[in-house]
Every structure is written in structure tokens, then in C-alpha cells.
Amino acid sequence: MDIAKKRNVGGNTCVPFLCSMLGSAFWFKYATLIGYNPTMIIVNTMAIVMNSGYLWIYYLFCGRKPLVHRYLMAILALIATTYWYVDYVLEDREDARCKLGLIACCISVLFTASPLVLIGHVIETRSTEALPLLLIASTFLVSVLWLLYGMVLGDTFVTESPTGSFIALQVQNGISVVFGLVQLALFAIYPRRRGSPASPETIRDGEDARRDLTSTTRLQQSGRKVLDSVLRERVAVVDPLQLGRTGRK
Structure with a gap:
């Protein structure tokens, strides 16, 4: 990571790592509700471990450690509260699956679309130098793979509904693919070049x-x-x- 090489977080923030960890924790729980799906459990366990490592590196070189503490405590409290709500408040397992899947979809879509906050800067400077190409490309590829996996699994929260019509916020991977295509299109319209802003x-x-x-x-x-x-x-x-x-x- 650039943070470890430079030994400074620079203008980076820990929010993407926290959001990714939050989404992975919710998808892990969702996998247990649909019969302990091994693929989703393994993938999201690895994501939680990797994001924990990223957060640790960020924490070592950041100058505002109390702020990171507050963010991390808020994320852990949200995860614990959601797990408790799903396990002890919602009696209907199908209802729990739908509500948790909806929450996980919203977080995943927001994480995928987060680079678009710089679209104004990209258009103004006519350069995509500020956009993280590797993150966008890898997220797009992962979304495509999960979309294909959802088609095989036949799960409404991983792909479209059995009737063929997309359900708002339930087709997270389909929306993520669209966001990924939009972000990748920006690199074709405003290519990176030397001396860009x-x-x-x-x-x-x-x-x-x-x-x-x-x-x-x-x-x-x-x-x-x-x-x-x-x-x-x-x-x-x-x-x-x-x-x-x-x-x-």
C-alpha cells in the first residue's frame, strides 16, 4: 500500500475500509441465513480479514487516532446491533433474510458508487488522475462475478428477481456493474496523462x-x-x- 511506503496517510480516509468491512460483515451474516453458503462465507471472511489489515496499517500512520477509534466503535456497534436484531427480534427467518439483504445491498451500492464523488473534479480538470483505477476495475470485476454467481444461485439479493424484473436496492450487483461501467467510461473520455492536475x-x-x-x-x-x-x-x-x-x- 502507498500508505505503508510513504509512512503517511496523506489525503486518504479510512471510511472506504470501514464501509467495506461493514458490508462484508452483513453479507457474512446473510450467508448464514440462507443455509451457511460456503462460498459467501469464505469470501466475506477473507474480506473482513483484509480490511482489518488495511485499517491497522492506516491506524499506524494516521495522525488522528481518536477519530479512527470513534469510527471503528460506531461500525462495531452497528454490526453487533444488527446481528442481535436479526437473531433475537425478527422471528421469521425469511423476513430477517430480506431485511438484512436490503441493508447489505444499500451499503454495497454506496461503497461501489463512492468514487463518483470526484466526478465534478474529473470533468473540471478533464483528467481521471484523481480516480482510483485499480479499485474501480477490481470492484467492477467482482460485481460481475457476483452477478453471474447470483444467476446460478437464483437469489434475489445477489441478482434479479425470478420474475425477471429488477427490484430496487435488491439487485446490488446489477447496480454496481452499471456504476462500474460509468466510472470506467470516464477513463476513456478523460484519459490519464502526464502533467495532469x-x-x-x-x-x-x-x-x-x-x-x-x-x-x-x-x-x-x-x-x-x-x-x-x-x-x-x-x-x-x-x-x-x-x-x-x-x-x-
């Missing part, structure tokens, strides 16, 4: 660095002025004394 996070980091440098320079200049003033006062005091001693001699 930096991402908003990089620009903000540069502006912060320039402000810090300006403040440091002004502080140094003020220090020099104070030092010069003190030296002038010393000279003004010492010179008459030396003149008096010279006159007595």
Missing part, C-alpha cells in the same frame, strides 16, 4: 504545506527583527560606557 486531497495538502512554510518564514523574520533590536540596544548601552572609560584614560 493533482487530486483535491493533494492540492489541499500542498496548500497546507505552503501555509505552514509561510507561517514559519514569518516567524523566523520576526525572530530576526527582535534579535536585531536587542543587539542595537546593547550597542547603544555599551558604546557610551566604552567612551567614558576612554576619556578617563
